[in-house]
């Protein structure tokens with residue numbers, strides 16, 4: 001981490017791409033920017049929220065790349081998200097048309113299912129469904145989580161509240177159903193996913209800090225966010241949301 005608290009993904013933090021037996025594909029979903037991150041509206045104005053969503057996705061993708069993820073699929077209905085994702089070398093899949101909607105499945109899970117279907121095209125890949133708003137994600141921690149999930153049919157990393165899911169790692173692609181939404185950690189455990197946080201009490205806070213609320217944003221800034229996110233926050237004068245960033249041990 002630099003003295004400014006901005007992480008140098010894949011540089012000083014190192015690229016942690018250990019050789020793996022199976023390729024890994026990451027799937028991220030980002031909804032239309034006009035409706036994004038409304039819970040941040042008390043501190044981030046609308047235009048900056050759009051830029052922040054793009055920046056957090058960029059930092060998440062950069063960390064995933066530096067962790068050695070082989071293929072990245074972004075599912076979105078939004079042309080600006082699509083442009084940014086493509087610039088980062090991701091493949092882009094459109095959300096399901098609304099007239100094809102299955103009313104029993106949320107639009108997020110429908111979008112993720114389309115991304116997972118696209119990712120399965122990579123031969124024998126494991127799949128990690130990543131929240132797209134993990135701006136403090138560190139490559140070596142993601143790599144370690146993927147290694148720890150190896151051999152499990154499904155595994156999850158819960159979010160910092162413990163009730164949501166920051167990432168779902170699918171090892172056995174005969175069951176690829178995503179169960180994101182309120183209470184998703186329990187839904188994933190009920191479906192047989194191993195909870196990696198429950199197995200390890202010191203599990204990597206950056207993996208768990210998806211940013212939905214102002215509190216989450218402050219927590220991510222304290223951990224140290226990636227370059228793109230730091231730039232947007234600096235542009236809107238939000239550096240003071242967090243206390244002095246504290247580098248944590250790798």
Ligand SMILES: Nc1nc2c(ncn2[C@@H]2O[C@H](COP(=O)(O)OP(=O)(O)OP(=O)(O)O)[C@@H](O)[C@H]2O)c(=O)[nH]1
Nearest residue numbers: 029030031035036037038039075076107108111132
């Ligand atoms: N592609 C796609 N992504 C979605 C959809 N719904 C939610 N997401 C993404 O899933 C994540 C969680 O979504 P939400 O909590 O509903 O929305 P948010 O933008 O994070 O925040 P709020 O507006 O504050 O609720 C975000 O990364 C969203 O962009 C969807 O229908 N399609």
Ligand SMILES: C=C(OP(=O)(O)O)C(=O)O
Nearest residue numbers: 164165180181182184212
């Ligand atoms: C969708 C989820 O999270 P959030 O809406 O909080 O981003 C989840 O944790 O399953």
